[in-house]
Amino acid sequence: MALAETAGLAPVLAFALVGALGVGSQWLAWRLRMPSIVLMLLAGLIVGPVLGILNPAEQFGDMLGPVIAIAVAIILFEGGITLNFHTLRDAATGVKRLVVLGAPLGWLASALTLHFVAGLSWATSAVFGGIMIVTGPTVIAPLLRQAKLQKRPAALLQWEAIVNDPVGALAAVLAFQVVMVLETASSAGGAAQELAIGIAVATLLGIAGGWGIARAFRLAYVPEYMKVPVLFVVLLAVFALADFVLHESGLLAVTIMGIWIANAHLPSYTELRRFKEQATVLLVSGVFILLAANMSWAALRSLDMTALLFVLAVILIARPLPVLIALAFSDVPWRERLLVAFTGPRGVVLVAVAGLFGERLVEIGITDAASIAPLAFALVAATVVLHGFTLTPLARLLGLTASASPGVIILGGSRWSVALAEALKKMDLQVIIADPNHAHLRSARDAGVQTYFGDILSKEAEERLDLVAYDKIICATDNDAYNTLVATDLAPEFGRENVFQLKRVRESSARHALPATLGGQAIGGDKTYFEANALISDGWEFRVTGLSEEFTLEQWRVKNPEAIPIAELEKGGEPRFLRPDSAPRNTTDVELLSLSPPKPVQRDS
Template sequence: MEPALLFALIGLLGVGSQWIAWRLNLPAIVVMLAAGLIAGPVTGILHPEEAFGEFFSPIVSVAVAVILFEGGLTLNLRELRETNLAVRRLVVVGAPLGWLFSTLAAHYGAGLSWPSALVFGGILVVTGPTVVIPLLRQARLSSRPASVLRWEAIVNDPVGALFAVIAFEIIAVVIGNEGAGKAVWHLVYGIGLAMVAGYVGGKAIAFAFKRGLAPEYLKVPILFAAVLAVYASTDNVLHESGLLAVTVMGMVLANTHLPSLGELQRFKENITVLLVSGVFILLAASLSWDMLGLLTWRSALFVLLIIIVARPLAVFLSTIGTELTLPERGIVAWIGPRGVVAVAVSGLFGARLVELGVEDGALLAPLAFVLVAATVIVHGFSIVPVSRWLGLTSSKPPGTLIVGASAWSVSLAEALKRADQPVVIADRNWFRLRAARAAGIPTFHGEVLSENAEHRLGMNQYGNLLALTDNDDYNALICTDFGPEFGRDKVFQVGRHEAEGDERTIPVTLGGRMIGTGRSFEEVSRLFAEGWRFSITPLTEEYGLEQYLQTRPDASVVGVLRPERGMQYLQSENVPKVGPGDALLSFGPKAKEQAPADAP
């Protein structure tokens, strides 16, 4: 197969799998695994190792390096110090315990040799945020266990990789035919050099960007080139020490308070999605029937030991004496899905162990695939019933996050509150939130786009976002930023100002959907001053949609409240099929006498 066609096919399978997973609301990992297996061992279309030859391993190595660098960028130590005790315990105590118990499970359960088990155990500390966060949103856990699980996934993503790197370096030096003194010196020198190189590289980039030594359009290319340079230079000294170096480099940058760090992270996230998809497809397609045939009943025993022994034991021991209740510790102990990083790093180190003469290193990738698939499926299907059984999830439908406090947005929040719908109003201005606080509506004072908001708001409780500020650009920015998290069909903004011929007008492809008839902020404010209000009107057998439209011809229907699904906001006044038990959220003049009152 031609190289260009090969790259195109890998990209198509990777990104296509992610899109199919999004459309069908399935875990992307499961779809990518299926695509890779079908393209590789099942049909024989892809033979990555044969196609890329000697470049296969460097391609995977560089991709993993960039993935780990992006993981390091998320590790802000200041924010870690501000988290609760349970999170810190899970990182400081739980991660090493997880490494120990996973190593024992890999050795005694899967039958791996101690070198392979030690490396694999470090990798399995990782619980990917790309897997955990969608599960939290699905189950709508209470804020404390959800925060603990999310933070653990973010922090342990690079930590697990660091454990694996250190374990591999120790094994590589021990297996080498060097004296004890020389071996220790080689190990200390290689790891020390990697950490120093990562630290210096991160500080140099931060210095250059802060002093304006690089234009904005060159920052991302410079950063990408620096990552490759740090990785390659240290990897030549000690194999795979480059992974440690780039992870440290990412951690240094994450803690230097760069003004442009947010933009850099967004770009790196996009690059990481492409690399993760490609690496996953490559590794899955590289599996052969002979390799899969090595998986025996011990593989199933290993998976069971990880899920029901190693993970729960590490969590329960490390959270003793923390603020978590027993049910909260139970759900944290149960939920531990592994992500793409575990597969990517396992595939890389498995091949390296084989090169060192550790033959069962070839089992790391197949075992990682099995464990990832098993944990994603088991935890994905069980998180909702288990969290409900433990009393850690709300039976109410997802609520509404309103960004922008004004007289009429508070009126909307009051209508939702009367209908027993979860709602919160966020605004950067403390004074504007005065009316909402007086009405007893939950508020958030601060920048909703900040990580602080993500930590304090508990986004998993909300299923809809309404950007209702008087700034069209800010509304569009909010909807664009939260669109991937909430879903593009769940983010709405107040209508934009008409500015024909104005080149500064933001494209219609950016932002969220226009709620209701698309009235602008000024139009809604004017109508509100004239006496229009938001109300929720229940429908019955006697009082249906037709009767409602007759009694309230001027009102604009902006949403439908369904008992089992919560509030469904509308992009136009075309009301979907409704029936008795549903309720209409509308904005209009006061209802006539024959219309029923607002829902309690």
Template sequence: MTTLFIFCLIGACGIGAQWLAWRWKIPAIVVMLVVGLLIGPTTGVLQPHAVFGNLLEPLIAAAVAMILFEGGLTLHLARLADAEAAVKRLVIIGGPLVWVLATLSGHYIGGLSWASASVLGGILIVTGPTVIMPLLRQASLKRRPAEILRWEAIVNDPVGALAAVLAFELAIVSYSSHSLSITLGHMLLGIAIATAIGYLGAWLLILALRKGHIPEYLKVPVMIVSVLVIYTIPNALLHESGLLAVTVMGMVLGNSSVASLDEIRRFKENITVLLVSAVFILLAADVDFATLASLGWREVLFVLMVLFVVRPLAVFLSLIGTGLPLSEKLIVGWIGPRGVVAVAIAGLFGGRLVDLGVEDAAILPPLAFAIVAVTVVLHGFSLEPLSRHFNLKSTAVKGLLIVGANPFSRKLAEAIQSTGRPVMIADRNWKRIRSVRGHDIPCYFGEILSEEAELDIEMNQFDSVVALTDNDDYNALVCVNYGPEFGRHRVFQFAPSRGDIGDSAHKAPETLGGYYFGNGLDYDTAIERINAGWCLRLTRLSKSYTFEDYRRDNPEARVISAYSEGGNVRVMTRDTRFEADSDETLLALVPDDTSADKARRYEARQADTRPSASDDEQGSPQPDG
């Protein structure tokens, strides 16, 4: 089996697991765990140590550094406003509490030596951004608890690694002739240098980007190489202090106003998805079932202690006085899945402790993996139902964000609200937004493309965006901006207005914006028809009133979307042939016909289905009524 085939296998399994998780609506990390175990210890198809040898550890370490850097890029200080006190307490108070409680549990319940227990306790501070991010994305948790969990996961990753480093350095003191004062001084110096290097690296990159010293096509490659360099340099002084350096570097860059940062961030997100998938597949495939089976009842009791006592108790004690409601404390206290970083650091320090003479440290990697597996499965499957139970889910049914206040968008918002779905109209013009405020429609006054809008609007309640302003270029810009967040198939806009089309050679490419919804409906046509008395009407189809019947009754109708009983929404675009099922409800722009018009069409349709005289003579059944 060639190395190239192994690389292809890892990539296919990792991304395939991500896709299956998206398709089945279950936590991606659970699927990756199962797939890794299947191709690794179960079948023996993938044996990471046999394939990569000594390169396995540095490959995983570099991947973890890239993951933490990307996580730091997503941490905007402005978003921390609602969760700042809670996050500070979880890092400053909660982290040390988890370390102390887990160390005591590991020694007295798990039967580990103090050296092994203290190293594992430091590792368990880490809650795993590689697991938290997909869970939050899928569960649609409300902003404040989501931001608390997100910030804690990313900030505590290097904190947990440094705690494990401190415990390891203390073990060196115990098992060698090194003095405690020299060891602690060495560690503090390493932390200070790592922080300074991370900040300096970010500052130099920002300066180079702003002054145009890096060409556009080299920005991402330079960023990737810089992350690896910033991670490697501090590690030469203190093991794993590079994790702190790359996290600081990501946070400084993420909170700057550097041009092209959004494009860089999105590219990094794609790389992170690949790295998370590959690393977790490798770690799961590297598990030894025999070692896992050797875990006794004391280790099992320790895992349960970590799950049900250590994490919840540390969170509740650290959040005293923050003013958070009990429901949010319960969610934060329960959700603490461990991920790639915990397993990687456990494998790293476990081997080094064994070399020092700490024999029971050999159990750290399988014990850490067991904790990861249990927390991933339990927390992954429980977050969504618990968030729904505590009313912390952003919304049970996803809705629509409408950009542009006008008579058509107001009618569209009212029609969607009547289906029970959330809707919001956003506009930066006060006069236009005022025209819809009196119709009991949620509104946002401001620039929808600004960072303030992302902070003020609960975006998790929407799954689609439609840009309906009179400016075609602005509509396209809105769709380009929100396409990566909602998905390109979930951003829509008016088609270019008739007077703006001009020569096709001078038109902007259709791929630049969103889909043209309503069979190519444009702003001028929509407003003209609303002003002429047309309306947006919902019509329920059935077996007795099919889509063909609807088309015959409403030949001029422009179908906007169709809603199924299961909650799925299909939007009519210009480049698709729209067909509706008998259990769907249509939303369409139609003439506001009088009752006489409807009765006349109904009689015509009945006449079309009435048997002819020749059929009656042959004994055909007569219609009822």
């Protein structure tokens, strides 16, 4: 008997299985350095139509639709909360063109492709075409890190995905409202009136919810520990009220609410967005597993030659043409235009929203909308796999790749930092030294090291620095408190295992000891800023040594007993910085970076 058919605990087991498969797929994808959506697709199809272990329609019954609708609402709210108008206003001309011109043209091209190639009705094509312009920020980010693109093409793809995420969802929601009202209203006048009232109410509720949250949080009407729960309750209330006035207009309301909060300049905005991102990871994986498992063999068998032609038309025409038109006569070089035009991976938001709207359109009598879900799965799977394997070779062919390995940001322009940066450059790693004191960067500039003058936590640094090209940061200023602040703030962005700082001067004192949640990992042989720079003054230097079968790690230790291992880099891999309590791996074909004492002076006999 299938697991999903057991009585009693079956719904609980099914719910746990969805969570385990979703989060497990994302973790495995992180370990394997591949897009998580591919593994979630395979997992959902295997436990669903292939093995019959999970049947969401039977397991969750009437609750499946509302659960998916609420999850999609939260996903769209998270998309809206990332849309900051200031960021868009300061973005490059190329990004503005991709949003202002590319999004409407992409909607039109996608709708035409759906109608003339896939054979869907205009109503279905208009709704599905809107959400098809979403390229998926959760998919494009890992691909950009893997491809190591140069700054401008990476920014174009990244910001297009971020901004078009809520824009595409909004387009699909508006198209759905029009189609639903036209199909259900008794007259054209009644349809227009119902649509206008529904959109107006949804817009007002979204603005009211966002304004109310912003005002309550800014005036401290809500304690810090209750901000996230209150946000969720207001979000659900706005969604439910708007949906009550006009079916599915709740998605429009929560998207507008998210956009309002994103532009309210709240002090706690970063924490709210970070929690929303974490919640969205859980919801996205759960929704995707549910939708994949709920696919039937009949729907999968419908993916015939027409579906293949549809996917090819999207990849070769519906995506490139609007992008090339939008970027025409701009300052974006033609090579970057080609890369952006032929890079458009779709993500989980497309599948989630398309699956939900497909069911709703079928309910009101548009039968061909049943094809939306399988076509969405086919498009997502094809584009993610295709671009996952072709983005790096295409970028290399066009000469748009950055360094061979992700770079390192060093905070502080001391002699120790400059010496470390020069050694990392010898290992062919991209490195930049940042310091808010312009005078501290003089030695770095003289050494030919790339520098950034300013606060690494500033808004300008976020917009000007190509953070996609860096995956590690070393905090090494003379201010221990500032090092700890930066390491703590950027740890969620880079991953705590990739954030380091020099030992704090008073770290051994119980009175000044900090919790493990603050600061970065130790580096530099457990030396403080002053101790590390004193070694450089005494003649110590960073050296890069190649280890091989002829010269092993043990032989290196014998010849360098006082040397402090700092990092190791395997051929074709990424640098691994060593904590004081960790040791280099005893492998061959690796470069070992160490801080070594001065070589003894050879005296003439």
